[in-house]
Amino acid sequence: MRGGAQRHLAVAALGVFFGFSLSRMGFSSFSEVHRMFTLVDLRLIFTFLGAVVVTGAAFAVVTRGISPVHKAIHRGSVLGGVLFGAGWAISGMCPTVVLVLLGEGRVLALATAAGVVLGAVLYYRVLAPRLGWDADSCG
Amino acid sequence: MLSGYWPWWAGAMALVFVSLVYFRITGRTLGVSGFVWRLVRWRSERAAERADAELSDDEEFMAALMAATADEMGMPQEPIAVPAAEPGSVELRREVPQRVPVGMAFTFLCAVALGGFAAALSTGTAGVHTDMDPLFHELFGTGWTAILVLFGAGLLIGLGTSMAGGCTSGHGLSGCANRQPGSFVTTASFFGTGIVVSFLLGSFL
Numbered sequence: 559m560r561g562g563a564q565r566h567l568a569v570a571a572l573g574v575f576f577g578f579s580l581s582r583m584g585f586s587s588f589s590e591v592h593r594m595f596t597l598v599d600l601r602l603i604f605t606f607l608g609a610v611v612v613t614g615a616a617f618a619v620v621t622r623g624i625s626p627v628h629k630a631i632h633r634g635s636v637l638g639g640v641l642f643g644a645g646w647a648i649s650g651m652c653p654t655v656v657l658v659l660l661g662e663g664r665v666l667a668l669a670t671a672a673g674v675v676l677g678a679v680l681y682y683r684v685l686a687p688r689l690g691w692d693a694d695s696c697g
Numbered sequence: 698m699l700s701g702y703w704p705w706w707a708g709a710m711a712l713v714f715v716s717l718v719y720f721r722i723t724g725r726t727l728g729v730s731g732f733v734w735r736l737v738r739w740r741s742e743r744a745a746e747r748a749d750a751e752l753s754d755d756e757e758f759m760a761a762l763m764a765a766t767a768d769e770m771g772m773p774q775e776p777i778a779v780p781a782a783e784p785g786s787v788e789l790r791r792e793v794p795q796r797v798p799v800g801m802a803f804t805f806l807c808a809v810a811l812g813g814f815a816a817a818l819s820t821g822t823a824g825v826h827t828d829m830d831p832l833f834h835e836l837f838g839t840g841w842t843a844i845l846v847l848f849g850a851g852l853l854i855g856l857g858t859s860m861a862g863g864c865t866s867g868h869g870l871s872g873c874a875n876r877q878p879g880s881f882v883t884t885a886s887f888f889g890t891g892i893v894v895s896f897l898l899g900s901f902l
Contacts, residue, residue, distance in 0.1 A: 566801055568722045573805040576715045577812020578819075583708035586813065588830035590702065595895030601705045606869065608709030613716045613874035621770045631879040638861025639868075639886025645853030646887065647894035648846060650833060652865040653858060654729045656851070657806055661813025663825045669844045673851020678734045680852070681859035 577658045586658040588650030595647055633689075716870055723797050724762040726769045726875065728867025729809075730858035732802040742799040749795075765795050770875060836898055857887070 583605055584590035594602040632638070646652050649670050651659065656674060659667035703711070719727045735742050797805075817823040828834065829843065837846045858864040861883045863872060869887075872880020 565722055566804055569719075569797075569801050570804050570808045572715060572718055572722065573808025574812040574815060575711070577809035577814075578816045579703075579708065579711035579715070579812070580809075581813050581816030582703050582819070583711065584702035585708075587702075588833040592832060592895055592899070595891045596899050597892070601702070602708070604705035605703075605708035605712070608705060609712035609716070609870060610873045612709065612713045613870060614876065616713070616717055617720075617770065617874050631882050632860075632862050634860035634862065635879050635883045636886045638857045638859070639883040640857070640890045641853045642857030642861060642864065643887035643890025644894050645850040645855075645857060646865075647891045647898065648837075649850035649854070650830065651850070651854070653733065653854060654809055654864070654866060656854075657809040658813035658816075661810035661815075662817040663814070663823060664829060665825060665827055666829050666844060666847055669847040670851035670854070673848040673853075674733060674855035674858075675737060675851075677852040677855020677857070678730075678859045679737060679855075681856050682734055685856075685860075 576654070577661055580655060580658050581662060586651075586655045586662065591646070591650040712870060716874065720769075723801070724765045724769075724795070725797055726867075726871035728863050728871055729806070730864035730867055731862075732797075732806060733855065734859060735796075735799050736803060736806070739799060746798055762795070836901060861887070 580586055584602065585605075590599070590602060593599040597603075642652075651667070651670055653674060656667050656671050660671065716727055719725075814823060828839070829847075834843060837843050854864075858867075861868065863869075863880065863883060865887075868877075868880040868883040873884055
């Protein structure tokens with residue numbers, strides 16, 4: 559993909575909006591995430607569901623008339639999800655939220671950030687070569 | 698208004714906006730966790746980008762964008778006509794999907810942090826905090842214990858998202874919106890586990 563200053567700037571602006579929104583909707587709050595996961599407060603679940611449904615509808619319009627080729631379920635899909643979910647419940651953070659918290663000035667999030675980087679390195683450098691799984695990353 | 702969290706529909710609309718605009722700008726669906734490893738491998742990513750730099754004119758860019766779109770949507774990829782070496786002729790190529798350049802990924806992540814800062818400014822909570830949420834400390838203590846827990850959780854997040862090939866944005870939002878079976882499975886896994894672990898943690902309160 560071409561770079562271009564305009565595209566870069568647009569991505570930057572969008573990133574700021576994304577981080578701002580995540581914070582203002584409470585996604586970077588451990589308490590709020592805990593309330594979501596313990597089903598005490600369904601607000602964030604509806605936030606997420608609403609986003610998936612509407613985005614899904616928009617993408618369906620974009621791909622209208624084209625039959626999709628489904629990507630295969632990864633060998634690491636379930637275990638990876640379990641590990642991630644556990645880490646998320648314990649820290650209250652998903653990868654993006656680590657960054658949001660750093661922006662909010664929560665310096666302890668640096669510990670989580672270090673863990674995330676090391677975890678990725680551990681997977682790609684140590685585990686994946688031994689497991690021989692297809693690690694198809696996003697982004 | 699600024700002190701309370703956004704109602705569900707406002708948060709949902711914001712996430713929809715981010716998803717669609719991100720796709721519009723980059724031709725890719727949003728997925729943050731993949732950026733982590735790519736940034737670790739910054740040098741080899743940049744080298745690969747320089748090697749790909751022969752895509753220079755608009756037609757080739759559009760072809761690559763269409764191919765990337767098709768790949769992200771899980772659509773079957775038709776060969777795409779791109780200008781060939783000889784002027785006036787075209788060749789059919791299956792383009793390798795073009796990822797977001799690693800420099801742009803870095804910008805995006807920095808911008809997200811900046812967004813967090815802006816949010817903190819808007820609620821008057823900007824500044825350095827050496828503590829986390831009170832509930833977190835209630836569960837996990839303070840000092841080095843808390844730091845170790847945060848680091849360990851980070852390990853789980855890094856390992857897990859790499860293994861699953863995505864996170865809340867990549868699988869949860871984008872993957873599910875595109876009705877990818879792998880994303881439904883992973884999203885169910887991490888949400889289900891988040892719920893179970895949180896209930897477990899809650900029992901210690």
